[in-house]
Amino acid sequence: MSKVKKQNDKNATKGQIRIIAGQFRGRKLPVLMADGLRPTTDRVKETVFNWLMPYIQDAHCLDCFAGSGSLGFEAMSRGASTVTLIELNKLAVQQLKANKALLKADKTQVIQQNALDFLQNNQQRFSLVFIDPPFRKNLAQQTAQLLNEKSLTDDALIYVEMETDNNTQVMPSHWQLLKEKVAGQVVYRLYQNQNNAN
Template identity: 45%
Template sequence: MTRRRPPTSSSRTKRPPGKLRLIGGIHRRRQLPVPDRPGLRPTPDRVRETLFNWLGSSVHGARVLDAFAGTGALGLEALSRGATALSFIEQDRIAADQLADNLATLNATATLLRQDALIALATAPAAPFDIIFLDPPFNRDLAAPSCSLLEQQGWLASEAWIYLETEATLLPEVPATWRLHREARAGESHARLYRRSALAET
């Protein structure tokens, strides 16, 4: 997953620009091209490593959705770690084209929806997902409606994991069925991992 935000010192890594390095699983250390788009950067290695440590064995065999995918860093990382069904949503044509090329390079089968994420999420999926990566562009008030659509339109399995990354100043509104599991701040962003529980519905 990738967001279009101004680069900060906390998001700099030692890898050369224009490359995404997978950090775990069967494609570990594999480097994939990243298109030259304004503000488009793969989720940093450190943040991905923390997230996948939180998720642990839940990734293996999971159905995964990477919304606002950008480079698809989180979805591709899940693929490398054993997710069995992948879907990506990315509106930007160049980013989506490169993501499709990278999936072909990895000989991976996935669904790629080339449209606005809110429009895509407003339609019910064929089957719910076990893990959702949600990293909408900052300062555009997209987090709350995205979370609401995931819940309302049946995108979530009964005990789904939802990773939400927002600007650090935002306290996101999430459905009552979500319980905060872990959180961490990195530079200008705040990462939160929620666990859905249908028993929490009111």
């Protein structure tokens, strides 16, 4: 019995994320620290939201691999109109829902589902999307292609984070690369959908 408990504790412990700016600035939220869940670091998050500053107010935001909710809750804090958090891990979803209640973030929706399945059936269009999938699974390219089919506004912004040693996953040809930066083993990029230019 004790061995099982130790294993569970090892694979799913509690950590914290901090909301950097906006309505919930300085709030610390408990998060699940399980295998495959990597909260975006404060340093990377600060850079990303500096990039997004002119666009985030009233955005309809989708976080495809929400994990800790670090990006989605930050977007809500900074003025996004709606935030949809997609996460497959059941325990992570429970924590996301608890943090949504803690913040009284009524315009945030938490959905327990595989991101690829969600995008195949989605009917809503989003103006800001975060793609920060588990590493080593080549999910960024698959997600981008599905997202591109019917889930983006014409000038949507798409943030993509992937490992530096597997950063050749191909994004749709009409996504314009606006920003790119490397931090350790992570490369992160901001694209804009240029569908209205076709």
